[in-house]
Amino acid sequence: MIEPAIEFFDVSKAFRKQQVLRDTTFRVERGRTFAFLGRNAAGKTTAISIMMGLLKQDAGKVRVLGLDPATEHVEVRRSVGYLAEDQTIYGWMRCDEILRFMAPFYPSWDHQLALKYAEDFDVPLATKIKHLSKGQNVRLGLVLALAHRPELVILDDPALGLDPIMRKQFNRDLITHLQGEGRTVFYSSHLLYEVEPVADEIAILDAGRIIRQADTEKLRRDVKQIVLSSDALAYLPSELRILDHRQDGGDAALIVEQAEAVEERLASEGIEHRVVDLNLDEIFEAYVTGKRTPIAAMQRIAGTSDSLSRG
Amino acid sequence: MWKEWREQRWRLVAIAAISSFIALCYPIVLINTKMNISAIREWINWQSVWLINYIVLTGTFLGMAVAGGEASRRTMSFLQALPNPLWHAASAKILLAVTTGAIPILIIQLLSFFLLAWRVGNIEDLNSALVQISSTNSDPFRSPYHWFVSATISSILGVSSILIWMLAGGMNRADEVRAGAVGFLVCIALWLMFTLSMGLAVKYELSLSFLLYFLIPALPGGPGIIFQLSSNSSQSLPLSSLVLIGLISHGAIVAWYLKEFGRVAVRPKRSVNTTSQFSFWRSARKRRFPSQWHAIAWKQCRETGPLAVASAGAILSIAPLAYYFSGGDSSEELGLILAGVSSSVGFFVLIVTGIGLYIEDFAPSLNYFWRSRPIRVVEWFTVKLVTGITLLAACFGLIFLLAYTLASVVFPHGNFSAWLFVAQVLLLIYTLSMASYCLLRQPIYAAVLAIGLFVGGTIIFTLLFGGDKYFWMTIFTLFLVQIVVLAISYLAVKHDLGWKVGR
Numbered sequence: 001m002i003e004p005a006i007e008f009f010d011v012s013k014a015f016r017k018q019q020v021l022r023d024t025t026f027r028v029e030r031g032r033t034f035a036f037l038g039r040n041a042a043g044k045t046t047a048i049s050i051m052m053g054l055l056k057q058d059a060g061k062v063r064v065l066g067l068d069p070a071t072e073h074v075e076v077r078r079s080v081g082y083l084a085e086d087q088t089i090y091g092w093m094r095c096d097e098i099l100r101f102m103a104p105f106y107p108s109w110d111h112q113l114a115l116k117y118a119e120d121f122d123v124p125l126a127t128k129i130k131h132l133s134k135g136q137n138v139r140l141g142l143v144l145a146l147a148h149r150p151e152l153v154i155l156d157d158p159a160l161g162l163d164p165i166m167r168k169q170f171n172r173d174l175i176t177h178l179q180g181e182g183r184t185v186f187y188s189s190h191l192l193y194e195v196e197p198v199a200d201e202i203a204i205l206d207a208g209r210i211i212r213q214a215d216t217e218k219l220r221r222d223v224k225q226i227v228l229s230s231d232a233l234a235y236l237p238s239e240l241r242i243l244d245h246r247q248d249g250g251d252a253a254l255i256v257e258q259a260e261a262v263e264e265r266l267a268s269e270g271i272e273h274r275v276v277d278l279n280l281d282e283i284f285e286a287y288v289t290g291k292r293t294p295i296a297a298m299q300r301i302a303g304t305s306d307s308l309s310r311g
Numbered sequence: 312m313w314k315e316w317r318e319q320r321w322r323l324v325a326i327a328a329i330s331s332f333i334a335l336c337y338p339i340v341l342i343n344t345k346m347n348i349s350a351i352r353e354w355i356n357w358q359s360v361w362l363i364n365y366i367v368l369t370g371t372f373l374g375m376a377v378a379g380g381e382a383s384r385r386t387m388s389f390l391q392a393l394p395n396p397l398w399h400a401a402s403a404k405i406l407l408a409v410t411t412g413a414i415p416i417l418i419i420q421l422l423s424f425f426l427l428a429w430r431v432g433n434i435e436d437l438n439s440a441l442v443q444i445s446s447t448n449s450d451p452f453r454s455p456y457h458w459f460v461s462a463t464i465s466s467i468l469g470v471s472s473i474l475i476w477m478l479a480g481g482m483n484r485a486d487e488v489r490a491g492a493v494g495f496l497v498c499i500a501l502w503l504m505f506t507l508s509m510g511l512a513v514k515y516e517l518s519l520s521f522l523l524y525f526l527i528p529a530l531p532g533g534p535g536i537i538f539q540l541s542s543n544s545s546q547s548l549p550l551s552s553l554v555l556i557g558l559i560s561h562g563a564i565v566a567w568y569l570k571e572f573g574r575v576a577v578r579p580k581r582s583v584n585t586t587s588q589f590s591f592w593r594s595a596r597k598r599r600f601p602s603q604w605h606a607i608a609w610k611q612c613r614e615t616g617p618l619a620v621a622s623a624g625a626i627l628s629i630a631p632l633a634y635y636f637s638g639g640d641s642s643e644e645l646g647l648i649l650a651g652v653s654s655s656v657g658f659f660v661l662i663v664t665g666i667g668l669y670i671e672d673f674a675p676s677l678n679y680f681w682r683s684r685p686i687r688v689v690e691w692f693t694v695k696l697v698t699g700i701t702l703l704a705a706c707f708g709l710i711f712l713l714a715y716t717l718a719s720v721v722f723p724h725g726n727f728s729a730w731l732f733v734a735q736v737l738l739l740i741y742t743l744s745m746a747s748y749c750l751l752r753q754p755i756y757a758a759v760l761a762i763g764l765f766v767g768g769t770i771i772f773t774l775l776f777g778g779d780k781y782f783w784m785t786i787f788t789l790f791l792v793q794i795v796v797l798a799i800s801y802l803a804v805k806h807d808l809g810w811k812v813g814r
Contacts, residue, residue, distance in 0.1 A: 077685035088676030101606045103599035105685050111599045
């Protein structure tokens with residue numbers, strides 16, 4: 001059996017009294033592009049630091065390419081290409097010097113490939129790093145992350161600080177390139193429109209917990225907004241999970257999971273409703289900031305449950 | 312003022328604590344000694360030497376921390392965006408820096424005075440002892456309390472003057488180290504030019520030398536020197552003119568600092584191509600380093616090398632000048648001057664390079680960069696340390712070799728143990744500075760701690776176990792301390808343990 005690229009099982013991490021990760025569990029299969037989404041301070045960078053062996057979890061099990069990063073961190077880092085959030089590199093070195101400098105630390109470093117990537121990504125090799133623009137700096141970071149042909153590439157908010165055009169180029173060209181080479185990409189971000197076109201799978205991290213993990217397409221199919229009359233709320237199954245709701249006059253707009261089942265139920269009851277497809281931004285917002293009111297409570301608020309039971 | 316106070320208060324506590332500890336090392340060791348005139352004289356001499364060191368070290372390190380602090384923490388743009396003039400912030404900085412430099416002097420002097428009075432018996436006894444000293448002194452005291460008062464005032468003036476020069480010289484630099492280097496170079500260059508001019512004047516036009524004296528209050532630390540000279544009753548100086556020159560010159564520097572502080576042009580990032588003209592060099596730059604050791608050693612050479620070479624160059628320039636103007640006429644004298652200059656510059660360089668060994672690696676963003684690479688910390692630590700030491704040993708070793716060749720008769724011949732002792736002491740200064748920075752992650756605190764530990768530890772150990780019969784015990788203790796310091800540094804690097812981690 002092929003081991004997953006990354007495996008987090010019940011991982012917890014606290015900094016003094018601040019609990020950052022709580023029983024976090026997820027799995028990234030090899031060859032997939034995995035988007036790790038969360039708001040600022042959700043625990044994304046902490047999780048990545050644990051993967052890289054920079055921090056040790058308080059509890060739980062972590063495996064990266066079958067290795068334990070806490071004890072085999074050098075081996076993990078040799079097999080992983082990593083680009084940190086807002087990465088700074090020694091400013092006094094020239095771009096070609098940092099490539100020469102990093103090469104011996106990676107047994108699989110391909111220096112010709114590094115030079116080729118530098119050329120492809122328009123990295124000025126004879127320039128000091130302190131003179132690089134933000135975009136050039138990120139591209140140099142990518143060359144360093146990819147030149148040893150890593151099996152797994154971890155990108156922590158890599159496009160942070162880039163202008164919109166560069167962000168698009170970055171996502172379109174780079175991720176597609178990595179996907180084409182069959183590498184596993186772990187992409188952490190809080191900008192959903194960036195990852196939507198490229199991610200195979202998504203995990204949403206909120207307050208240190210994974211609140212949803214699914215294939216991107218499945219998530220889009222599964223989570224939808226349903227607009228229906230408030231009176232019709234009574235026909236919804238009580239176990240239905242509502243992620244967010246909005247009341248607009250006599251209508252209720254609900255963002256629900258298992259949208260297909262709900263649609264079927266409403267159709268079978270002959271209830272008039274409208275289904276709105278959501279983009280990843282809206283799905284994410286519903287998960288992390290949505291008002292999760294149980295269906296029974298909503299029914300009570302709308303007064304439909306009582307009237308129906310009386311009826 | 313509140314912000315500056317918050318930034319300076321722990322520096323003040325650290326400087327006051329460490330400097331008081333060093334100042335009181337000698338008196339504490341004398342706790343069981345009978346306080347006769349000779350002991351009091353020794354005490355006063357010790358205090359004077361420490362005050363001079365305090366002025367130079369605190370002026371330099373505190374000056375570099377204040378001058379480069381905002382830029383180093385990248386908070387300058389925040390200050391620039393505040394809706395009040397930048398000179399408000401600059402004046403708060405200068406005021407708090409001077410206060411931080413001055414308060415420890417007051418504490419040291421008051422503690423010493425009362426400790427001395429307690430040891431002698433009472434204030435009256437101390438007065439009479441000081442009067443007795445003054446009667447046999449070439450620099451007599453005008454009143455019983457005279458030495459304490461004049462030393463306190465001149466030290467405060469001296470440290471304030473150096474701080475003002477350091478702040479002005481290192482203003483708007485990218486970080487503390489650059490601010491310190493530029494500020495220190497400004498101070499050294501001014502004194503060098505003054506010494507050179509004075510030497511030439513004495514040699515060729517004596518009347519000019521009298522005029523040059525009027526420049527002293529304008530120089531870094533000059534007001535303190537002038538006050539000390541003027542408090543000596545045997546000297547008759549045109550005090551009002553000198554005070555005026557000191558006030559005008561330092562006032563002008565302060566005004567310039569207030570005007571220029573924070574005026575940093577934001578330069579657009581440009582790709583500056585530095586391609587070599589030589590094809591051999593171009594192709595060499597395309598080759599990777601053959602091993603991790605090569606890569607780490609190369610990086611360390613690039614980081615420590617410039618300072619080591621510049622220091623060696625400065626020593627080799629200063630020593631012949633000092634030899635020429637001191638009227639030296641033998642190679643022994645030149646050798647001794649060379650050894651003397653390299654020892655005093657070397658002490659400073661060892662501390663700066665020791666701190667500098669990890670100053671860049673521990674910058675918050677870079678700390679994450681190299682730690683996230685497949686680098687074995689033990690290799691990183693060892694190669695960096697060995698390369699740093701080798702570079703310094705090569706630069707200073709060559710100078711010492713030259714000094715030894717020139718003045719071989721005055722250096723210990725075939726005395727292996729003496730050389731072993733010197734090497735161990737130099738190594739300890741370097742590793743102590745490195746360990747202090749690894750633990751504290753702030754250059755000023757690290758410098759204060761390293762100097763405090765080294766000077767204080769050395770004084771106590773020397774006074775308790777001084778003498779030839781304890782020589783091998785000293786060597787063994789130094790070796791043991793070295794091991795402990797290295798182990799602490801290694802653990803701090805490996806586990807990223809530091810007081811100001813992520814500041």
